Amino acid sequence: MRWRTDDPSLPASVCSIPCRTGERKKVVKGVPCCWHCERCEGYHYQASEFTCELCPYEMRPDANRTSCVPIPIIKLEWHSPWAVVPVFISMLGIIATSFVIVTFVRYNDTPIVRASGREMSYVLLTGIFLCYAITFLMIATPDVGVCSFRRIFLGLGMCFSYAALLTKTNRIHRIFEQGKKSVTAPRFISPASQLVITFSLISVQLLGVFVWFACDISDLSLICSLGYSILLMVTCTVYAIKTRGVPETFNEAKPIGFTMYTTCIIWLAFIPIFFGTSQSAERMYIQTTTLTISLSLSASVSLGMLYMPKVYVILFHPEQNVPKRKRSFKAIVTAATMSGKLTQKGGDRPNGEVKTELCESMETNSDFIN
Numbered sequence: 001m002r003w004r005t006d007d008p009s010l011p012a013s014v015c016s017i018p019c020r021t022g023e024r025k026k027v028v029k030g031v032p033c034c035w036h037c038e039r040c041e042g043y044h045y046q047a048s049e050f051t052c053e054l055c056p057y058e059m060r061p062d063a064n065r066t067s068c069v070p071i072p073i074i075k076l077e078w079h080s081p082w083a084v085v086p087v088f089i090s091m092l093g094i095i096a097t098s099f100v101i102v103t104f105v106r107y108n109d110t111p112i113v114r115a116s117g118r119e120m121s122y123v124l125l126t127g128i129f130l131c132y133a134i135t136f137l138m139i140a141t142p143d144v145g146v147c148s149f150r151r152i153f154l155g156l157g158m159c160f161s162y163a164a165l166l167t168k169t170n171r172i173h174r175i176f177e178q179g180k181k182s183v184t185a186p187r188f189i190s191p192a193s194q195l196v197i198t199f200s201l202i203s204v205q206l207l208g209v210f211v212w213f214a215c216d217i218s219d220l221s222l223i224c225s226l227g228y229s230i231l232l233m234v235t236c237t238v239y240a241i242k243t244r245g246v247p248e249t250f251n252e253a254k255p256i257g258f259t260m261y262t263t264c265i266i267w268l269a270f271i272p273i274f275f276g277t278s279q280s281a282e283r284m285y286i287q288t289t290t291l292t293i294s295l296s297l298s299a300s301v302s303l304g305m306l307y308m309p310k311v312y313v314i315l316f317h318p319e320q321n322v323p324k325r326k327r328s329f330k331a332i333v334t335a336a337t338m339s340g341k342l343t344q345k346g347g348d349r350p351n352g353e354v355k356t357e358l359c360e361s362m363e364t365n366s367d368f369i370n
Contacts, residue, residue: 015031016034019035021064022040022046022065024048026050038052043055043060044061045061045062076288080285083289089297090132093132103311110321111321113314117194119191120167120168123160124161124302125303127159127163131296135292135295138150151212155209155227157299158226158232158298159228159232162233165256166239169253170239172239173243174186174189201232208228212225230267233267240253240260252306255305259302259306262301263302267294269294
């Protein structure tokens with residue numbers, strides 16, 4: 001018999017050809033001698049001629065997908081240049097934060113510490129400390145405990161910080177907005193109320209972490225855990241903009257505003273660097289370093305702008321750390337109303353004249369809002 005092809009070999013008279021290594025046979029229904037070859041995908045390996053099975057925990061298929069091998073641990077080494085810089089920044093930040101906390105505790109009953117809101121200051125300083133400390137968890141050798149603490153504390157430090165700042169700026173905004181309408185003080189401005197509001201905001205982050213544990217979401221959600229904290233940061237920035245016209249002798253709205261503007265710039269720079277290196281061979285190193293440095297810089301901005309000036313006055317200019325004259329809420333109302341009126345006059349009068357009138361009016365009423 002002669003075939004009409006140039007190939008002298010005889011054609012195979014079979015229903016299906018043998019499957020390659022790493023493929024299983026899927027038998028055609030009703031035709032037991034025929035099958036389709038399906039490759040074992042993902043973390044599955046070829047357990048037998050007809051089945052693929054999932055590799056055990058912390059293992060993955062080998063190149064032929066016929067067995068499982070341990071997953072190699074790829075992590076930052078402590079002596080790596082990618083780790084040295086963020087660790088150095090974090091150590092300096094932890095030392096500085098601890099120094100501020102010790103100073104505030106030592107001078108807890110002085111006017112400057114009281115005026116800054118002692119309870120909220122300690123919450124904010126706790127968040128700053130956690131932002132620095134997360135660097136060590138991100139660089140440590142991953143295991144069940146380390147990865148669990150990463151999930152908990154990655155967004156918690158920022159959440160502590162920006163929940164406290166948001167509560168502060170919201171309080172300032174409500175006080176001066178209420179002052180323009182009536183002489184009645186707004187609700188929920190006491191220290192206890194502020195703590196309740198702050199920890200209510202923090203509890204949302206904790207709830208999200210518990211859901212994350214229960215659902216075993218992928219590693220991409222490690223970054224998504226920062227989403228709620230970034231939402232708090234943006235909301236706080238909005239309130240900082242709203243309170244930018246409040247007289248600076250009354251509160252720390254302006255330092256908070258500068259803190260939030262700088263923090264937003266840091267995170268706007270972080271996003272393209274982090275996601276723009278997703279295809280890089282050194283992706284893990286770049287992303288870990290970028291994330292930890294961004295967290296440390298955010299904490300440094302808050303610490304430097306909000307607390308270092310206070311510590312400087314407490315330690316080197318104690319003569320300025322004296323109680324101010326107490327004022328009633330009516331005095332705050334008067335100042336807020338006058339501030340609003342002078343702002344409206346700003347379009348018709350020279351800047352210097354308006355500023356002079358405002359400063360002269362504030363001299364008789366200046367004090368911190370406790």
